[in-house]
Amino acid sequence: MTDTNRRPLILIIAVMLTAILGGLAIGLGGSAVADDYDDQIDEYQDQIDKAEDKIGEAESGIADTNADREAAQERADELASALENTDAKIVEASQELEALEAQIEPLEAALAEAKEAVEAAIVEQGIVADKLAAAEAQDEAITAQIAEDEDRVQELQSRVAAIARESYKGGSAEASLGIVFGATDEDEFVNEFTAQQSAARVQASTLAELDEIAAVNRNRGARQEAVREYITELKAQADALVIERQEKEAAAEAAKADLDAKLAEAQEVKDYLESQRQTYVAQQAENDALQAQLRDQVAALFAAKKAAQEGLDAAEAGKADAEDAKAAAEAEAARKAAEEAAKNGGSTSGGSSSGPSASGYFAYPTKSVYITSSYGMRYHPIYHYWRLHAGTDFRAYCGTPIYASAGGTVEWAKTVGGFGNQVMIDHGVVGGDYVMSSYNHLTRFAVSSGQRVSRGQLVGYSGNTGSSTACHLHFEMYVNGSTVNPMSML
Numbered sequence: 001m002t003d004t005n006r007r008p009l010i011l012i013i014a015v016m017l018t019a020i021l022g023g024l025a026i027g028l029g030g031s032a033v034a035d036d037y038d039d040q041i042d043e044y045q046d047q048i049d050k051a052e053d054k055i056g057e058a059e060s061g062i063a064d065t066n067a068d069r070e071a072a073q074e075r076a077d078e079l080a081s082a083l084e085n086t087d088a089k090i091v092e093a094s095q096e097l098e099a100l101e102a103q104i105e106p107l108e109a110a111l112a113e114a115k116e117a118v119e120a121a122i123v124e125q126g127i128v129a130d131k132l133a134a135a136e137a138q139d140e141a142i143t144a145q146i147a148e149d150e151d152r153v154q155e156l157q158s159r160v161a162a163i164a165r166e167s168y169k170g171g172s173a174e175a176s177l178g179i180v181f182g183a184t185d186e187d188e189f190v191n192e193f194t195a196q197q198s199a200a201r202v203q204a205s206t207l208a209e210l211d212e213i214a215a216v217n218r219n220r221g222a223r224q225e226a227v228r229e230y231i232t233e234l235k236a237q238a239d240a241l242v243i244e245r246q247e248k249e250a251a252a253e254a255a256k257a258d259l260d261a262k263l264a265e266a267q268e269v270k271d272y273l274e275s276q277r278q279t280y281v282a283q284q285a286e287n288d289a290l291q292a293q294l295r296d297q298v299a300a301l302f303a304a305k306k307a308a309q310e311g312l313d314a315a316e317a318g319k320a321d322a323e324d325a326k327a328a329a330e331a332e333a334a335r336k337a338a339e340e341a342a343k344n345g346g347s348t349s350g351g352s353s354s355g356p357s358a359s360g361y362f363a364y365p366t367k368s369v370y371i372t373s374s375y376g377m378r379y380h381p382i383y384h385y386w387r388l389h390a391g392t393d394f395r396a397y398c399g400t401p402i403y404a405s406a407g408g409t410v411e412w413a414k415t416v417g418g419f420g421n422q423v424m425i426d427h428g429v430v431g432g433d434y435v436m437s438s439y440n441h442l443t444r445f446a447v448s449s450g451q452r453v454s455r456g457q458l459v460g461y462s463g464n465t466g467s468s469t470a471c472h473l474h475f476e477m478y479v480n481g482s483t484v485n486p487m488s489m490l
Helices: 003-030 034-082 088-167 173-181 186-340
Strands: 371-373 376-379 386-389 392-394 401-403 408-416 420-430 433-445 458-462 473-479 482-484
Touching: 088 186, 186 408, 186 420, 186 433, 186 473, 186 482, 408 433, 408 458, 420 458
Parallel strands: none
Antiparallel strands: 371 392, 376 386, 392 473, 401 458, 408 420, 420 433, 433 458, 433 473, 473 482
16 A cells, blocks of 8 residues: 555544544543443544455455456456557547447337337237227117107107197086096997006006106117217327337337447448458568568578687687697607606696576666557457557557667668568577577667667667557567567576
């Protein structure tokens, strides 16, 4: 934890200790019972424990946050390394495509939801239409029943009127008494009386039926009024559903238009990326070829220097043989002289030498060591293919000083295709192997070809020349003409 983070925690502990000491002082002055002191001490100790727990939680949270930040930075560095040598427009297009695809999914969900809403509106419209049709059919049935009953009422009213006319012809009491006193005989009287009684019953029955029909029609009228109110409500609901459906259809069309626009935009970006694929692959093939040429050149240098060294070794061996022969002759002469001077004595001496070891011989090429990408195969996240990352990338912001990893001779300091401004140092034979190191994408040089440099000497400043998209140091090491993981040498 940093001093800045610790300072508030120290203040918290100091305040709590002050509270503890103050509490103890009050306890001593206000009570002479030891148990009270113990209780207060225990209480304050609990407070200290809780504070320490909170401090531990805070430190754990800070550690987790730092770990998350470091992991995110590592992923960002890996991505940057994987996208090295990729044109910035291609990277921007890929990021744009990723953002568009992230927008497409919710738009698809919105369109599906809008379509479901339209389908639900259609179903609801159908339900209301069915209800409306049923209500209108019921209204028509009630109307037909009422009309049918009106015909029956007219028929019954005509019957009642006819009976009334026949029953009350004359319109006086004598006419009624005529039934009794006007009869010529008993049979006539009975017949007339029976007829009168039948007419009365028919009239009463007809009037009762009229009352029943009237009551039924009153109920039908009330029911029809309720049905017609319901029909009015259903029609209003149907009209509202038409508007709602139109709105939902419009929303669905808008959602579809938005989705189609995003899909078209995404397809345009995909088409651009695809159109750039062949160009990019060709450029990478050219870069790979240039890097292969460089490695071939390093291998050729190694072969030439090895051959020269072998020739030198052979010449030195021949010289050593001649010197050995001369020494043998001189030894023989000395022996003979010694025999002649047997009475006199002599003395001899010798020595040895050794070369440098690779262990601890090479240093990091930057003062602040932060590796953003290691040696090994890399997968391109846009065009999905593998290629060798033949060195170690160090974070080195633009203009950062870059230093020689070990002493040697600057083979060249020049611009090399793909690598940009490059310094190549020949370290000679180290630990039995011929070693060279290269410092790439420099913004400018601090050494020149043929110059002798020592370990830690400034050779240039970091940049993003060549096929680089951001300032950094791409550091490579060659052992016997082939690239190796630099971390195995540092």
